[in-house]
Each structure stands twice: as C-alpha cells, then as structure tokens.
Amino acid sequence: xxxxxxxxxxxxxxxxxxxxxxxxxFKDSGKRRRTIEQLFFMMFKVAAMINGLALIVIVSxxxxxxxxxxxxxxxxxxxxxxxxxxxxxxxxxxTLYLSCGAxxxxxxxxxxxxxxxxxxxxxxxxxxxxxxxxxxxxxxxSIVFGLFGLAFFCIVLKMGVSIIAGSLTLGIMSLPVIISAxxxxxxxxxxxxxxASLGLGATKWQTIYKVVLPTALPGILTGTILALSRAAGxxxxxxxxxxxxxxxxxxxSIFDEVMALPYHIYVLATAGINIELTRPLQYxxxxxxxxxxxxxxxxxxxxxxxxxxx
Amino acid sequence: xxxxxxxxxxxxxxxxxxxxxxxxTVLSLIMLFLFTESIPLFETVSIKDFLFGxxxxxxxxxxxxxxLSLIIGSLxxxxxxxxxxxxxxxxxxIYLAEIASERMAEIVKPxxxxxxxxxxxVIGFFGMVVISPLLQETxxxxxxxxxxxxxxxxxxxxIPTICSLSEDAIHSVPVAxxxxxLALGATHLETIIKVVIPASISGICTAVILGMSRxxxxxxxxxxIAxxxxxxxxSIFDPVRPMPASIAAEMAETPFGGEHYHxxxxxxxxxxxxTLMFNMVAAYISNKYRQVGEASL
Numbered sequence: 001x002x003x004x005x006x007x008x009x010x011x012x013x014x015x016x017x018x019x020x021x022x023x024x025x026f027k028d029s030g031k032r033r034r035t036i037e038q039l040f041f042m043m044f045k046v047a048a049m050i051n052g053l054a055l056i057v058i059v060s061x062x063x064x065x066x067x068x069x070x071x072x073x074x075x076x077x078x079x080x081x082x083x084x085x086x087x088x089x090x091x092x093x094x095t096l097y098l099s100c101g102a103x104x105x106x107x108x109x110x111x112x113x114x115x116x117x118x119x120x121x122x123x124x125x126x127x128x129x130x131x132x133x134x135x136x137x138x139x140x141x142s143i144v145f146g147l148f149g150l151a152f153f154c155i156v157l158k159m160g161v162s163i164i165a166g167s168l169t170l171g172i173m174s175l176p177v178i179i180s181a182x183x184x185x186x187x188x189x190x191x192x193x194x195x196a197s198l199g200l201g202a203t204k205w206q207t208i209y210k211v212v213l214p215t216a217l218p219g220i221l222t223g224t225i226l227a228l229s230r231a232a233g234x235x236x237x238x239x240x241x242x243x244x245x246x247x248x249x250x251x252x253s254i255f256d257e258v259m260a261l262p263y264h265i266y267v268l269a270t271a272g273i274n275i276e277l278t279r280p281l282q283y284x285x286x287x288x289x290x291x292x293x294x295x296x297x298x299x300x301x302x303x304x305x306x307x308x309x310x
Numbered sequence: 311x312x313x314x315x316x317x318x319x320x321x322x323x324x325x326x327x328x329x330x331x332x333x334x335t336v337l338s339l340i341m342l343f344l345f346t347e348s349i350p351l352f353e354t355v356s357i358k359d360f361l362f363g364x365x366x367x368x369x370x371x372x373x374x375x376x377x378l379s380l381i382i383g384s385l386x387x388x389x390x391x392x393x394x395x396x397x398x399x400x401x402x403x404i405y406l407a408e409i410a411s412e413r414m415a416e417i418v419k420p421x422x423x424x425x426x427x428x429x430x431x432v433i434g435f436f437g438m439v440v441i442s443p444l445l446q447e448t449x450x451x452x453x454x455x456x457x458x459x460x461x462x463x464x465x466x467x468x469i470p471t472i473c474s475l476s477e478d479a480i481h482s483v484p485v486a487x488x489x490x491x492l493a494l495g496a497t498h499l500e501t502i503i504k505v506v507i508p509a510s511i512s513g514i515c516t517a518v519i520l521g522m523s524r525x526x527x528x529x530x531x532x533x534x535i536a537x538x539x540x541x542x543x544x545s546i547f548d549p550v551r552p553m554p555a556s557i558a559a560e561m562a563e564t565p566f567g568g569e570h571y572h573x574x575x576x577x578x579x580x581x582x583x584x585t586l587m588f589n590m591v592a593a594y595i596s597n598k599y600r601q602v603g604e605a606s607l
Contacts, residue, residue, distance in 0.1 A: 037499035041409055047401035048410070051473070052421045054466050058428065058436050113333045116326035130334065136589045137337050139520065140582060141527025143554045147561070147578045148340045151347050155566060172340075175333060203315050205322040226427070233429030236529035236554070240561050262431040262530075269435055270534060279439075286435050290428070297427040301420050 059294075062287045069284030079246065084278055088285050090250055094163075094258030095292070097251065098242055099232040101167025102174055107224060110178030117179070118186040119208055131183075138176035142236040145173040149241040164254040166242015173237055174227040181223025185216040218307050222300045229296035233289065235262040261289045344579045351375065351572035360576060366540040366551075368560065368570045375573040377580065379540050383457075383550035384581070386543060387536065388526045390461035391468060395525075396518055398465070399472030403517075406473070407480040408502055426470030434534035437463040442535065451547040453537055458546045460536035464528055468521040475520060479513020480506060512599035516592045523588030527581060529554035553581045 077087030121127050149169030159165040189212050197207040243263035251258050268282045269275065351360070355375050363376015402422065406415050441462065442454030483506050491501040507514070537549020538559065557574050564570045 033497050033500070037497045040499050041405075044401045044405035044409055047398050048405040048418050050398060051402055051425055051466075051469060052418065055421055055425045055428075058433070061436065061440060062432070109329055109333050112326050112329040116330040120323055120326055121330075132593055133334075133337070135593070136586060137340070139523050139527075139585055139589050140340070141529065141554060141585055143527070143529040143557050144340070144344070144578050144582050144585075147347075147557065147575060148343050150561070151343045151575070152339060172336060175337065179333070203319050205319055229427060233427075233431070235429075235431045236558055239558060262429060265431050265435060266530065266534070269438060282435065282439075286432050290432055293427060293429050294424060297424060301423055305416075305420075 059290065062283060062290055066283035066287030069280040070287060074284055075288070078250075079281075084274060084281075088261065088264060088281075088288065090247060091259045091261040091264040091285065092288065092292075093250065094243065095232055095261040095289075097163050097258060098166045098170055098238060098260055099228055101163060101254070102170035102231045103224065103228050105168060105171035106174040106178050106227070110175050111182050111220065113175075114179045114182035114186060115208060115213075118183050119204070119212065134176045134179050138180060142173060142234055145169055146237040146239060146241060148172070149237060154241055159255065161240070161242060161244060161257045162255045163242060163251060163258055166238045166258070166260075167254075169237045169241045170231045170234065173234070174231050177227045177230070178223060181227070182216070182220050185219025185223065186212060188219060189215045218303070222304045222307075225296050225300040225303075229293045229300075232296070233262060233293045235260075235266055238263060239266075261285060261292075265289065341582075344575060344582055348572060348576035348579045351569060351576050354569060355573075360573075361580070364542070366556070368564075368573060373569060375569070375576075377553065377556075377573075377577055379542050380551055380553045380556050380577065381580065382542050383536070383540075384526050384552040384554075384584070386457055386550060387461050387464060387532060387552050388522050390457065390546070391464035391525045392518070392522050394462060394465035395468045395472055395521060399469040399517075399521065400476055400514065402469070402473045403476035403480060403514075404502060404507075407477045408498070408506065422470050422473050425466065426474075428467075430467065430528060430530040431534075433463050433467060434531045437531065437535040445547070449547060453547070453549055455535045455537040455549060456547045457536065457543050457550045460532050460550070460552075463531050463535060464525050467528060467531065468525050471524055472517045472521040475517030476510070476514045479510040479517065482513070483509045512595050516596040519588050519592040519595070523585045523592070526552075526588070527554060527585050529558050533558045553577050557581075 074087040075092065076089050078090050079088065080086030117127065117130065146169060149165060149172070153159045153165035153168050154161060157165075159168075193211050193215060194207055197211045198204070202210070238260055242258060243260040244257045245259070245263075245267050247257060247259055265282055265285045268278050268285070360375055360377060361381070362378050363374060364378050365374040365376045366379060367374040402418075406418055406422075410418060437459050438455070441459050444454075445451060445456070445459055446454040487505055487509060488501055491505040492498070496504065532550075532552045533555040536552055536555055538551050538555060539549040540551040540556070541548070543550050557577055560570065561574050564574060
C-alpha cells in the first residue's frame, strides 16, 4: 500500500520535473520571441519617424532658405525686371482667385449632389455604380482634368486661358472630393435625428435644412477646407487653362489670364531667364505657397480633432 | 399651407435631382472629351504603332508618335516609388494602429496628413534643389534629375495614401480575433503578422493600389525631376519621361487641333485608362474580400 503511494508520488515527481523543464524551455523561447518583437516594433517606429523626418526636412529647408526673401514688399509688389526681382503679389492674388472660384463653383453643386444621393435617391445598385464612378473620378490624375479643361472650357466654350476656365477646371477636380466628403458627413448624422424631425411633422426638406445640414456642417466644412487647399496647391490643371508666366497688369475681369503661385514657382525653377539668380525668389514663393496650404490643412486638422473629442 | 409645403418639397427635390444630373454629366464629359480629342490621331497612326512605337518625336518631319518609352517610364516610376513607399507606409500604419500610444498617434497622424497635403510643386522643387545635387555627389551620376530621384519624391507623396487607408483596414479587424490569438500565447508581433495583417489584407491591397494609381498620375514631380528624356531607361539613374510629364511639357506649345495635340490627348487617355484600371481593381478587391463580421475569415 505504502509502496504503491510512493511509486505514484515518484511518478508525479518526474512528471512535474519534466513539465518544469518544458516550462523553462518555453520561457527561453519566449525571451527570444520578445526580442524579435522588440526589434520589429523598433523598425515600425523608425518607419513612422522617417515620415515625420521627411516633412520636417522639407518644411525646415524651405523656411531656412526662404524666410529672408519674404518681406512686406515681397508680398505686395509685382515681379520686376523680367521676373528676376520684385514680389509675388499678382501670383498670390491669382491663386486666391482660382481656388476661391473653384470652391464657389464646386461647393454648392457638390453639396447638392451629395444631399440628393444620400437623402433623396432610392438606394440601388445603380446608385452604388454612381458612387463608384465618383470615387474613380476622385482618383483621376490632375493633368487629365487639365486636358479636359483645355478642350472643353478654353476651346469649345471659347473661354480661352482665363480665370473662369482655370477655376472651373479646378472646381471639377474638387467636385468628387467634395461630394464624397459631404456624403460621409451626412451619413454620420444618426437616423434618429431625421425620424424625430419627421415625426414632429416637418417635411423632408425642412428636416434636411434644419436638422441634417447643421449637424453635418462641421464635417462638410473640413472637407471643403481640404479641397480648397488642394486646389490652391495644384499646378497641372491650371497650366494650360488659367495661368500664364507673366501679366502686365492685375486681372480686371474673370476672362483675364492670371499669374498663379504654383505655376510661378515652376516657371522660375525650370524655365526662368536666370535660374540660379532667382533662387531666393523661388524659395520665397515656395515658402508662401507652403504656408498657405499647410495653414489651411492645419486649421482643418485641428478643427476636426476638436470635433472628435466632443 | 399644406399645398405650399408640398410644392416646395417637390421643387426642392427636382432641383437637387437636376444639380446631381448636371454634376454627373460634367464628370462623364471628361471621358467623352478624352475620346473625341484622341480619335483623330488614329486616322493617321495605328493604335499598335502608338502604344508600342519606341520613338516619340512629335515635332519632327515626319513626326513619330510612339509612346512605349513614356509608358515604360511611367511604369518604372510607379514601381520603384511603390517599392519604397509600401514597406514604409505599411509599417507606419501598423505602428499607428497597433503599437503607438494614443498620445504618440495623435502626433504622428497629423504629420502624415500634412505630408499628404504638401503641394506637388513644392516636393518637385525640393527634389530639384536638394536631392538632385545630393545624388550627383553620392552616386557620381551625370544627371541628378532621373528615375530614382523622381521615384523617391513620389514615394513620399504616396506614403500618406497607403498609410492612412491601411491603418483604417487594420483598425477594423475585430478585437476578438486579436484577443483569441493573444490568449493562445502568441506575442503581439505574431498576432500582427499572422492574424491582423491576413484579416485586413484586402484593405491593405486597396491602399497599395490606390497609392500606385496616384503615383502614375502625378504630374509636377515627374515633370520637374524625372529628367524628361523619352527613352527606355537602362539604369535607375537614367532620365525618363513619364506620360504626365510629356503632356504637361508639350501641351502649351502645341497648336490646337494638330496631330501632336491629338497625340497628347491620346496619351492622356492611356493614362486615364491606367488609373481607371487601378481604381477598378481596388474597388473589386475591397468589395469581394470585404470582411463581413468575424465568420468570413
């Protein structure tokens, strides 16, 4: 009897021992696995840092080289002596005209289309096809929009190279972006809001106008600011539709051609009379454009993160 | 009163319908114009000669319109920039979604978004004045404006696209899957590689394809720093002339309605078809392999 117990205990003991050894072994492999994990995580972190570094390097390089060129005169004067001296005022003004024109055209149409697609239209396969089409157009290269603008606005509609043709081209480029952003914002409005309003006897339009739109407004605004900043920074669509190297005077009507900041940088950096001599001007113009575009983005980003916290 | 409300309702409804039709019409006009402006070229040049002709001498007499070297230039630029951007973008996405603390993610995310918003002309300018001399010195190459420079700059333009879309995909992996893997004794890294990434692979593929579609269509960067030589590159430091660069550089000097004009529209059409294909594939993948709940894995 006793011996039997002792035998069992012995067996238990060896079992426990072997399990213990296995646990130790496991712990060892665990250590190795942890080390590999740490290494990989470090690598992921480095990848993220590289992105940050790229942004910091590009921005600080332009700031360091460009800040000396920026003065009050630089911002309010026209280029002088065949664009080798002077300021960039006409370019800033042109960029503002073009990008604001684009938004004036694209915003109402974009929001109205999004409202129709999201609130009125019967959800169907056809509608999904249209959504797919809009998404696809958001990915069409900007140069293709430029080609279209040239053929349609400048030539067929006889607008020539002008503010209106450039704005419309940029506007059509922004249209898919604005439609998608607005639709996202409308979708995020809970259905209970709509039902509550309809239940109180409001019509569909009253519901949209007084309940849905105000709730979705912040999202729409952020999308609009981002579209505006993209329109301001684009070069390819306005190269042959709105912007020219140089104008003698400031534009007086929407059918005049303008100078634009991105195109100005391109011309000075690649085709100017003396590329090296105008470097300070190029740095200055690039910095001004960067401040305009990043400034708008920063506003949108901060605004959105505030909204998310609410 | 009730009559009035109903009329308003109907007017508003039909107005919205009208505007939507207008915007859809305008958007479809883009395709129409690309076609109608390209077709005249094919009366004199066959489609085969256009797509597979090696020589692009649009201003010579007689002119030659073969865009093979432009297509290959575009493809090279796209592939090399993806090779740089995919690992970087994906690793950043994993870092943001899985590893970074909330505070860290709040700093890194806006940085990625700001990187996305840098105007292409600024990135092109940077490549021209900084990277180009740097390449000439370090690699001792004759031209700093080349395939590699353009690809490198493009990579940083598409990293944000790849990163933020992949991050969304990784975020949408159900927590239960991760917990199951961790509970079985897998480390966090093993969980990421063997569970999270396979579960979000369709979203990641979509992100990569959309990034590539952005790279192939980007104009200013390749116009300024790809070098602009219409030839098939033999080395990574050869200059190339991708399709968008060719269109942007030549369109301004081309008389309206000429053969060259139509050839540039046809190049735009080819470019459009490329991005359309990329987008269709991306939409197909994200639709077909969309994860519905946890059971579909």
